Amino acid sequence: MFQLRQLKIFVAAMETLSFTKAAKQVHLSQPSVTEQIRALEESVGQALFIRQNNRLQPTPAAERLAIRARELLARADDAFREVRDNVDDSGGTIRVAAPQTLCTSVLVPQLLRFAGMHPGTQVAVQEKNSMATAQAVLDGTADLGLVHGWPASDAKLRAQAIARDMPVVVMPPGHPLSEAVDIKADALAAFPLVVTMDGCRYREYLEAVLQEAPVQPRIRGVADSVPALIQMVSAGLGVSILPRMAMDPAATTACVRWRPLSTAGAGLPICLLTLHRTPTRQVAAFIEMIRLAATGSDQPMAAIDMKHGAGGVAIADQEADGIGDIAAGADPAHR
Template identity: 75%
Template structure:
């Protein structure tokens, strides 16, 4: 008979398709992960992975077990939560996963207000990319997630639109475009462009917005993070386009200027990810504060001194 912790190890390998990456995710050595997967395969009596050229693929049995494992771990998590939660106490733990940009610009300001109202509640913020955020929610290691854009379709994942993040043009201070209240996409053709890597949600968004322009700007630089992109723009290498909440105003206000991009689009969705179970009281309260914070997403988010005001917030990467 297998154990729940073995299922967690198996799911980490199933989601990453790598024993090495799974080991980092579950904080074990790679040989330990391999050993536990083999023990699980012996318990179920079938191979769960196909190993070929140092790559992993789930077998049909592995696919079936992955789906059931998520359900079992979610049920176990709910069971422990029901036992742990005291109806007379306003406490507990909330685990939230989100990309770094949404952690900085949205979640941390929400948390500073939330912990003041719920001082007995512990909040854990886990920085993950969009795909990893969805998998954390599905796997039960996060109570909820926030992502830019719609996640991949999954019958077990519930995605609720909480806001639309409008695009801004990011430019060096004193740039010619800074004299305009907003910038039309065709005005960007005269300036070199800085973009994020292909496959990044923000790169896909930028490409979609530039379809409105008759001439596409010339790409001068590619950055692997928003922070690197802002540094390149600040150095005068070009301009860029990002959703407004992807820009950490606390760090970028002195280095770049932002102007609204005039577009016919509705903005990039910000989605709240859950698995559809009834949330505990403190999780429901936190979700409500997120909804209130993004209800007027056309206004700048307040900035915060994370070091001195984070309260009982644990940030894990």
């Protein structure tokens, strides 16, 4: 019968495809890792890896075992945390993953408040793109994640829309639209655009908003991150569209201006990602604080039903008020 220690070593080998790298990850010697993998293979009665050009090639049996191994390790982690939390409700660490934009606008401003209410609990913030955030939750290296838009569908992942982030037009100071109270998308047809890279959630959001107008975008510059986009807009290269919470007031007030964009849609959902399990009391308290910070309301959002529209864009209908949330159907990386 295999042991949890062997499963941890096996998962490390699956992630690194190297016994040497796996040994570093689990803090063992390479011969010890090899011995534990051999013992695991004897337990399951099948080879798990094939050496190929100095690289490990997982067998079909390894691929199947990896799914169960991650589940068992996650359950073991849950059990340990539950016992620990019942002993000391104020201790432990909450691991939160999110893109840089949501770390800055939603998570970080709440850390001091949470620390005051739960002084024995640490919060470890992991800055990751959307895809990596979802993967961190699935892998169990993050207790929860926060992303703009809907993640790729995964039966193990629970995605809850906790708020809707409205679009704004970002422009340099002195721009003709800088004094406008409310800007319609068709007004942007007269100006060149700065956008994020293909595959970025914010790029897809911009294109979906302009498609509503409809406006044919005139792209003058492409940035690989939001800070780079802000700098390009500040330099006068063009204007852009971002969700409001992607804007860092401290970093952008002096160099760009932003104004609300009038759109028929109801904004880009901010989604909370967790696994389908009961959170610890500390994690539940932190989730509630983040939800209130994101919504400014003590009422949860209504349930959202997903469907796919044209161009690979998913439209979520909120039946309570007939509002549609625009989000990408897949979960590309963004910064």
